Amino acid sequence: xxxxxxxxxxxxxxxxxxxxxxxxxxxxxxxxxxxxxxxxxxxxxxxxxxxxxxxxxxxxxxxxxxxxxxxxxxxxxxxxxxxxxxxxxxxxxxxxxxxxxxxxxxxxxxxxxxxxxxxxxxxxxxxxxxxxxxxxxxxxxxxxxxxxxxxxxxxxxxxxxxxxxxxxxxxxxxxxxxxxxxxxxxxxxxxxxxxxxxxxxxxxxxxxxxxxxxxxxxxxxxxxxxxxxxxxxxxxxxxxxxxxx
Amino acid sequence: xxxxxxxxxxxxxxxxxxxxxxxxxxxxxxxxxxxxxxxxxxxxxxxxxxxxxxxxxxxxxxxxxxxxxxxxxxxxxxxxxxxxxxxxxxxxxxxxxxxxxxxxxxxxxxxxxxxxxxxxxxxxxxxxxxxxxxxxxxxxxxxxxxxxxxxxxxxxxxxxxxxxxxxxxxxxxxxxxxxxxxxxxxxxxxxxxxxxxxxxxxxxxxxxxxxxxxxxxxxxxxxxxxxxxxxxxxxxxxxxxxxxx
DNA sequence: ATTACTATTTCCCGAGTAA
DNA sequence: TTTACTCGGGAAATAGTAA
Numbered sequence: 001x002x003x004x005x006x007x008x009x010x011x012x013x014x015x016x017x018x019x020x021x022x023x024x025x026x027x028x029x030x031x032x033x034x035x036x037x038x039x040x041x042x043x044x045x046x047x048x049x050x051x052x053x054x055x056x057x058x059x060x061x062x063x064x065x066x067x068x069x070x071x072x073x074x075x076x077x078x079x080x081x082x083x084x085x086x087x088x089x090x091x092x093x094x095x096x097x098x099x100x101x102x103x104x105x106x107x108x109x110x111x112x113x114x115x116x117x118x119x120x121x122x123x124x125x126x127x128x129x130x131x132x133x134x135x136x137x138x139x140x141x142x143x144x145x146x147x148x149x150x151x152x153x154x155x156x157x158x159x160x161x162x163x164x165x166x167x168x169x170x171x172x173x174x175x176x177x178x179x180x181x182x183x184x185x186x187x188x189x190x191x192x193x194x195x196x197x198x199x200x201x202x203x204x205x206x207x208x209x210x211x212x213x214x215x216x217x218x219x220x221x222x223x224x225x226x227x228x229x230x231x232x233x234x235x236x237x238x239x240x241x242x243x244x245x
Numbered sequence: 246x247x248x249x250x251x252x253x254x255x256x257x258x259x260x261x262x263x264x265x266x267x268x269x270x271x272x273x274x275x276x277x278x279x280x281x282x283x284x285x286x287x288x289x290x291x292x293x294x295x296x297x298x299x300x301x302x303x304x305x306x307x308x309x310x311x312x313x314x315x316x317x318x319x320x321x322x323x324x325x326x327x328x329x330x331x332x333x334x335x336x337x338x339x340x341x342x343x344x345x346x347x348x349x350x351x352x353x354x355x356x357x358x359x360x361x362x363x364x365x366x367x368x369x370x371x372x373x374x375x376x377x378x379x380x381x382x383x384x385x386x387x388x389x390x391x392x393x394x395x396x397x398x399x400x401x402x403x404x405x406x407x408x409x410x411x412x413x414x415x416x417x418x419x420x421x422x423x424x425x426x427x428x429x430x431x432x433x434x435x436x437x438x439x440x441x442x443x444x445x446x447x448x449x450x451x452x453x454x455x456x457x458x459x460x461x462x463x464x465x466x467x468x469x470x471x472x473x474x475x476x477x478x479x480x481x482x483x484x485x486x487x488x489x490x
Numbered sequence: 491a492t493t494a495c496t497a498t499t500t501c502c503c504g505a506g507t508a509a
Numbered sequence: 510t511t512t513a514c515t516c517g518g519g520a521a522a523t524a525g526t527a528a
Binding site: 007008009010011012014015018019022023025028029030061065074082083084085086087089090091092093094098099100101146147151 | 252253254255256257259260263264267268270273274275306310319327328329330331332334335336337338339343344345346391392396
Binding site: 279280281292295298299316 | 510511512513514
């Protein structure tokens with residue numbers, strides 16, 4: 001007798017028992033297990049284990065067979081399907097690519113974006129690693145909602161394209177991290193998280209292969225959004241975030 | 246507002262609600278939904294939806310935020326982890342390769358196995374498709390338990406190596422299906438399900454690249470078993486079966 | 491040892507309803 | 510409309526115990 005995961009706090013006893021049986025292979029073979037053993041593994045009383053076995057059998061989820069002095073238990077098709085349906089639903093949640101949206105308003109920065117992106121050391125890295133020739137400049141976006149702020153924190157962790165800092169003898173230039181995104185849901189772009197940023201955590205800077213203000217006729221205060229596609233949410237990082245309204 | 250699967254009969258409301266929220270992406274963004282909408286999707290009352298929201302928040306599975314006249318809801322890390330844990334457990338059940346065991350006793354047949362396996366039309370197909378040079382003969386096994394009988398039915402459906410029938414002008418020879426198995430858990434072998442078998446559904450015939458009776462010193466009545474490894478159990482075929490004791 | 495009954499408590503659900 | 514309270518019926522959990 002192996003396994004059983006005590007990590008499922010909200011799962012009721014019936015479902016727990018089905019899972020426990022499935023974990024022990026009760027769909028390929030009948031298992032011989034006492035109600036008190038089951039109770040121990042499920043963290044409940046022997047009486048409850050007994051009652052639930054009876055109910056599950058009445059509802060066709062399991063089959064019990066008394067052979068001599070031991071009781072053999074196995075899942076029925078219906079019982080296994082119940083678990084399989086649940087599995088399918090959860091799989092569709094966790095295995096589907098996830099989209100994170102940041103929304104905010106355009107604002108004018110100090111114009112430094114142009115200077116930094118134009119530096120060949122940064123320019124070439126962006127071209128190489130991000131995969132497009134950046135328009136020299138960044139679009140500053142002030143995030144609006146609590147959800148967007150939390151998503152920003154998440155994306156800063158996840159950002160997978162490093163831009164290395166460097167020194168030219170006179171001064172050092174800090175590093176940054178990028179993650180690709182779709183500007184307004186369509187235009188190829190990237191969010192750049194600068195190490196030594198002048199802005200707070202409520203701001204993102206966006207680079208793109210085009211002049212975004214021009215292409216979209218943007219003026220300060222205009223609402224824009226960025227979509228970032230993540231692979232999936234199965235990994236146990238916290239993907240707790242939010243979207244602006 | 247989309248989805249929700251009404252296929253989870255044994256799942257309680259709390260878990261259903263978490264799933265419903267997750268299906269609607271409430272881990273990347275806050276959702277605005279009324280208790281009566283939730284109730285409708287979950288198939289419960291507005292009162293229950295309200296109560297469960299309160300309880301889930303008290304226990305840290307969700308966060309509620311009243312903004313103006315609408316309530317925003319989202320899963321917390323804890324809430325998403327609860328689902329993720331459940332998903333992980335179910336995944337380990339359904340995605341792990343499954344092993345089916347048939348157990349029974351050796352018995353002597355009519356000696357036809359030798360004749361049929363020796364026919365070059367069968368012999369060559371077995372060599373080609375099953376992947377070994379068959380010893381000319383089959384080992385007959387009388388299955389013992391109800392579990393093994395059901396497993397036999399399952400395997401006959403699953404058997405994936407077809408052996409075609411043929412005609413030599415005088416008479417026709419029926420087809421068969423094979424599935425690879427490990428005899429006594431170690432010896433390469435295959436179970437052959439013959440179309441026009443003389444035996445009942447309580448018997449299997451085994452072929453192998455060696456003389457099994459010789460290698461294992463088998464006499465009629467000796468207990469033997471066969472293990473068949475299946476890919477996984479996610480497909481919605483009934484994998485309800487059993488193993489002999 | 492085992493299973494499963496009865497009795498008691500505890501918890502859940504939903505109708506009614508207030509705010 | 511909305512959320513969420515009270516409260517009654519009933520289901521679920523368990524202690525005690527029989528078989």
